[in-house]
Amino acid sequence: MIVGTADVEVLAKQAATIESFTEDAIQLDDVLCMQVTAEMRNQAREAVLPPSLHPTVPAALSLQVWCVGGSPWGAFDMAVTRVACRSGVRARGFTTAVVASSAVVCRGLRGIFGFPARIGEVSLRHGYDGVSAWVVDGGEPILRINAIDPEPMSNDDVQYTSTVNLAHTPQGLRLVQLECDHAITRVERLRASIESFVGKAWGNALLDPYRVVSASVTRSTAVYPPIRFVCKADELAFTGTERVGVSR
Amino acid sequence: MKFGIFFELSTPRPLARASEHAVYQNALAQCRLADELGFDHVWAVEHHFLEEYSHCSAPEVFLAAVAAQTRRIRIGHGAVVFVPQMNHPIRVAERAAALDIISNGRLEFGTARSSTWTELGGFEVNPDDTKKTWDEFVRVLPQMWTQTEFEWQGKSFSMPSRNVLPKPYQDPHPPMWVTVTTPGTELDAAERGLGCLGVSAAGYDEQERRTKEYHRRIASCTPAGGVINDQVHTMNFLYCHEDYRKARAVGVPMVNSFNVANAHLYWTREAYPTRAYQTLGNVGAAMKAKQAPADDPSVAKGLPEGVGVGDPEHLVRVIKRWESIGVTGINFLLNAMEMVPQEEVLASMRLFAREVMPQFRSKHEASQAVYTPAKMPVYAASGSA
DSSP states (O other), X not given: OOOOOOXXXXXHTTOEEOSSOOOSXXXXXXXXXXXXXXXXXXXXXXXXXXXXXXXXXXXXXXXXXXXXXXXXXXSEXXXXXXXEEEETTEEEEEEEEEEXXXXXXXXXXXXXXXXXXXXXXXXXXXXXXXXXXXXXXXXXXXXXXXXXXXXXXXXXXXOOOEXXXXXXXXXXXXXXXXXXXXXXXXXXXXXXXXXXXXXXXXXXXXXXXXXXXXEEEEEEEEEEOOOOEEEETTSOHHHHEEETTXXX | OEEEXXXXXXXXXXXXXXXXXXXXXXXXXXXXXXXXXXXXXXXXXXXXXXXXXXXXXXXXXXXXXXXXXXXXXXXXXXXXXXXXXXXXXXXXXXXXXXXXXXXTSOEEEEEEOOOBHHHHHHTTOOGGGHHHHHHHHHHHHHHHHHOSSEEEEOSSOEEEEEOXXXXXXXXXXXXXXXXEOSTXXXXXXXXXXXXXXXXXXXXXXXXXXXXXXXXXXXXXXXXXXXXXXXOEEEEEEEEEXXXXXXXXXXXXXXXXXXXXXXXXXXXXXXXXXXXXXXXXXXXHHHHHSOBOOXXXXXXXXXXXXXXXXXXXXXXXXXXXXXXXXXXXXXXXXXOSXXXXXXXXXXXXXXXXXXXXXXXXXXXXXXXXXOOEEOOOOOOOTTXXX
């Protein structure tokens, strides 16, 4: 099986730090989430993932832009890029970068979930005719997506895979396995185009979402249960997985 | 109980031309031996672009070689993907009929719609459409095989009046099957009088529930063609050895390697929100399949219940259980990722044929007709019944 070949030490430079794992679930209310899935070329297949993870064939990138109405840190916006992968036999998305709208939110995302979050401007506009999103980082536009022709779908028709974040944890540098339960109340599927995307700003210049597969927007309540498992970044999940609080 | 062998033609990395050649040649040798030993079917899948998992993208070619190198085993074309971007229905009808002729009427014809984005996306197929095109093809194929003048104005394709040639050797046409990955597809099969070709893992209880409902529905089916095929076959693994521990030591890693490769496929549901794909392919079923009871020392730890890995006594017990819940055939994957050396695969087949198969065969069973002739449905050229 193919596995990631990225240098873990290089990846670790951007990694967040989780001082201690929280035992409480975190709830995000009134979440509007646009997800765009796009295929990438093989140059980004193994090269962007740590050796613990297996890329999908073809390589694929999930771009999510969230507008959150309520959270422990108040309302906020964020954009997340995740590379589709497998951890052991589980479908996952490996986070390469997160841009969020305030310093307080970034601290929360980094310290609780291990997201590699930084501050930027994030905008998500949802209308009856479509959805558009853009992200600006340091005055430079790094993402622009337009999606049109919304088509209502059933709440079960969209699939969110769980996330893995590389973070410094009490158990060392680990891939943090982050589940998220979405209680979805509305789903639309759209036709999207990625009008601009700066790979370097999203964690790796090799990221190349050249072919949009699908786009959806959902309204939900998102609940992150407490983190239960982490995995060594340079060891396959079959042997490298550890229960939180129990390192091997 | 029928016994088949089943090929994905998985090829481990490093991907090399010599490796693919070896996988194909090993599989052909296994087919020749299966023919000699009395196995009933050989099935080959159709998959595209699935690195390592399956390099079987032209099964009709592989199966033509099998037909030429064997005498009695039935040739399972399973399954042909029924989307027009991959297979035009006229070409499907022509190829299948030719395969039936050169095999002297040994063709079993499987139908499917593909489950991975890797494949559907590669051919630029809209996942929303695959159930529709599958249904259209299923109704059209028997007409092409049996009518001397056929025309069609359909949703996914149209054709003016032509005689699609050649006609199959079997009269009226080969038995048809549906591969069942997503739970519920067995009901689609039943309603159309098609055989249920299980390709995903399910425990005894779940399989029994599905089989009962399948048989209930097929009793009142509207046949898609001229043959009602009410067989329920499941996919399984085979590694048989006199020493149970040895069987487990070899067979469990083989099964696990297949399951891992399967879990790594990029399923359509993960990439594309759609009502047409409600599960993550085989993965969901495999995850839900019951683990074998830990207190049964003869059962391989770490495998779901009912897996054909063990000594002959264990395999007889497992197969009798499958038989008791209405399964009429089991198709075995003999190897995965070439984990098992070819000589051991062949030895496993020989031992199975010698010690296990005779427990499930009788002259009476062999003499029974398996398929029920049905009245051929007639469709208008506009595509409606």
